[in-house]
Amino acid sequence: MRNPNLKPATGKLGIMVVGLGAVSTTFITGVLMTRKGLAKPVGSMTQYDKIRVGRGAEMKYLPYNEIVSMPSLNDIVFAAWDVYPVNAYESAINAEVLKEKDIEPVKDELLAIKPMKAAFDKNYAKRLDGDNVKQCTSRWDMAEQIREDIRNFKKESGADRIVVLWAASTEIYVAPDMKYHGTLAALEQAMKDDVKDKVAPSMCYAYAALMEGAPFVMGAPNTTVDIPAMWELAEKTQLPIAGKDFKTGQTLVKSGFAPIIGTRMLGLNGWFSTNILGNRDGLVLDEPANFRTKEVSKLSTLESILVADEQPDLYSNYYHKVRINYYPPRNDNKEGWDNIDIFGWMGYPMQIKINFLCRDSILAAPLCLDLCLLIDLAHRAGRYGTQRFLSFFLKSPMHDYTKDEVPVNHLFQQYVMLKNAIREMGGYEADEEID
Numbered sequence: 531m532r533n534p535n536l537k538p539a540t541g542k543l544g545i546m547v548v549g550l551g552a553v554s555t556t557f558i559t560g561v562l563m564t565r566k567g568l569a570k571p572v573g574s575m576t577q578y579d580k581i582r583v584g585r586g587a588e589m590k591y592l593p594y595n596e597i598v599s600m601p602s603l604n605d606i607v608f609a610a611w612d613v614y615p616v617n618a619y620e621s622a623i624n625a626e627v628l629k630e631k632d633i634e635p636v637k638d639e640l641l642a643i644k645p646m647k648a649a650f651d652k653n654y655a656k657r658l659d660g661d662n663v664k665q666c667t668s669r670w671d672m673a674e675q676i677r678e679d680i681r682n683f684k685k686e687s688g689a690d691r692i693v694v695l696w697a698a699s700t701e702i703y704v705a706p707d708m709k710y711h712g713t714l715a716a717l718e719q720a721m722k723d724d725v726k727d728k729v730a731p732s733m734c735y736a737y738a739a740l741m742e743g744a745p746f747v748m749g750a751p752n753t754t755v756d757i758p759a760m761w762e763l764a765e766k767t768q769l770p771i772a773g774k775d776f777k778t779g780q781t782l783v784k785s786g787f788a789p790i791i792g793t794r795m796l797g798l799n800g801w802f803s804t805n806i807l808g809n810r811d812g813l814v815l816d817e818p819a820n821f822r823t824k825e826v827s828k829l830s831t832l833e834s835i836l837v838a839d840e841q842p843d844l845y846s847n848y849y850h851k852v853r854i855n856y857y858p859p860r861n862d863n864k865e866g867w868d869n870i871d872i873f874g875w876m877g878y879p880m881q882i883k884i885n886f887l888c889r890d891s892i893l894a895a896p897l898c899l900d901l902c903l904l905i906d907l908a909h910r911a912g913r914y915g916t917q918r919f920l921s922f923f924l925k926s927p928m929h930d931y932t933k934d935e936v937p938v939n940h941l942f943q944q945y946v947m948l949k950n951a952i953r954e955m956g957g958y959e960a961d962e963e964i965d
């Protein structure tokens with residue numbers, strides 16, 4: 531490897547997943563099946579993508595693990611927390627994402643993944659009623675208990691490095707409030723004072739992870755690490771953080787399709803997105819306070835791609851609406867519809883319809899793998915704080931809103947950021963500009 535400052539990926543990587551539901555079990559099962567040569571990790575950038583490095587005669591396209599040191603899938607060990615006590619095997623069966631034939635060959639390994647008690651507060655997800663929950667005297671105590679779990683898992687598994695990934699239900703929306711979230715000291719005080727409505731359980735997981743030296747990834751739209759207090763903690767502990775919200779179905783399409791409209795200077799009158807979804811995620815999102823968190827995340831995508839201030843004739847007045855409807859018969863097989871009202875030459879209207887019959891967890895699983903492997907890579911490369919190069923995988927990329935930073939939502943600009951970060955961590959120069 532060309533970069534002598536990149537620590538090699540030696541030993542085991544412990545991935546501790548918050549939530550052992552549809553996404554997590556699909557992710558874990560897929561990794562275990564791939565390890566046995568019984569499945570392919572389709573959709574994973576770290577396992578398939580090749581990046582150009584060098585110029586002229588030196589130019590070549592290399593997979594990530596030939597540019598930077600990466601762990602093999604055999605080096606990963608898993609642990610999880612969940613509100614429900616069922617092990618990863620039962621949970622994978624219950625989720626009905628994968629067929630039994632794709633689960634049975636790794637049954638023993640899945641049976642061994644029994645969820646630790648969750649740091650949970652029912653007020654944050656009213657529709658969940660599991661009892662595998664920690665008894666906590668305060669949010670501070672909650673974080674202390676999670677820290678102990680991380681230490682224990684590290685010791686028992688022999689993992690050299692730990693990454694904590696949130697793939698648990700979406701919590702109710704916690705708007706950033708500078709009184710409690712503005713500084714690390716304020717957040718720690720709020721945890722000690724047990725200010726329950728400002729310190730979400732997810733914040734306790736993130737706090738615990740960073741205090742135990744583990745990078746943290748937020749896969750739901752929760753504002754958990756998207757607050758100045760957590761940015762400060764990540765700086766202080768020199769650990770990378772990333773979030774938020776896996777970019778899977780409709781928003782992937784949106785961030786890839788909106789550039790067509792913007793690049794060809796077509797106008798937009800409105801974009802209506804709706805979904806039907808019948809898994810537990812859909813059930814939780816049926817609660818308006820939980821949906822609000824998702825809505826904020828999903829709405830942010832278009833505004834930074836089709837920008838009113840830059841093209842007032844084209845984008846100053848579009849109506850953007852996103853709905854998710856809980857519809858049990860479809861389970862994890864989400865169906866999304868997008869109706870896009872555009873206009874062209876002399877203002878003449880046209881419509882585009884997109885109907886995406888996707889599988890939510892099948893799309894999310896490779897993102898879990900890539901986010902965990904790449905945030906571990908970032909840590910080994912000495913990067914810390916918000917990892918903007920991981921925006922490619924996220925619906926609502928973290929950015930410093932206190933300084934009016936605009937997030938990059940454009941899928942292809944995000945891809946350039948991803949490639950350049952890998953190049954740089956591999957000791958090559960970043961060579962594609964983002965305009």
Ligand SMILES: NC(=O)c1ccc[n+]([C@@H]2O[C@H](COP(=O)([O-])OP(=O)(O)OC[C@H]3O[C@@H](n4cnc5c(N)ncnc54)[C@H](O)[C@@H]3O)[C@@H](O)[C@H]2O)c1
Pocket residue numbers: 548549550551552553554611612613614625648649650651655658660697698699700701731732749750751775776777778779809810811890891893894
């Ligand atoms: N699948 C996708 O395409 C996609 C895309 C973006 C975001 N997400 C997000 O990923 C998350 C997981 O989705 P899913 O389909 O696996 O949901 P799921 O309901 O199947 O699983 C979530 C699990 O988290 C557990 N949980 C909730 N609060 C917890 C806590 N405080 N501690 C520990 N466990 C807790 C629940 O008991 C549940 O088993 C959701 O927040 C969802 O919004 C999914």
